[in-house]
Amino acid sequence: MSIFLSVEEAASFLKTTPKYIYKLVHLRLLPCYKPTGGRLFFDQQELEEFIRKRRKATQDEISERAIQMINQRGLK
Numbered sequence: 001m002s003i004f005l006s007v008e009e010a011a012s013f014l015k016t017t018p019k020y021i022y023k024l025v026h027l028r029l030l031p032c033y034k035p036t037g038g039r040l041f042f043d044q045q046e047l048e049e050f051i052r053k054r055r056k057a058t059q060d061e062i063s064e065r066a067i068q069m070i071n072q073r074g075l076k
Contacts, residue, residue, distance in 0.1 A: 014047060031043070
């Protein structure tokens with residue numbers, strides 16, 4: 001069963017401000033639900049996925065990708 005959070009709870013969960021939550025919703029970067037046309041609600045699992053999708057690669061991962069791209073281009 002899904003756990004739904006309010007704007008304030010979502011902001012606390014993401015360790016940010018409600019104002020930034022509204023901005024992410026406005027930019028359509030953060031999925032939300034508006035069942036009554038008023039208040040926004042957020043699925044906690046979707047917030048976790050939002051965090052995971054924005055993982056920053058390490059320097060080693062970036063270097064490995066660069067080497068792979070160079071090797072692929074050399075094969076053509």
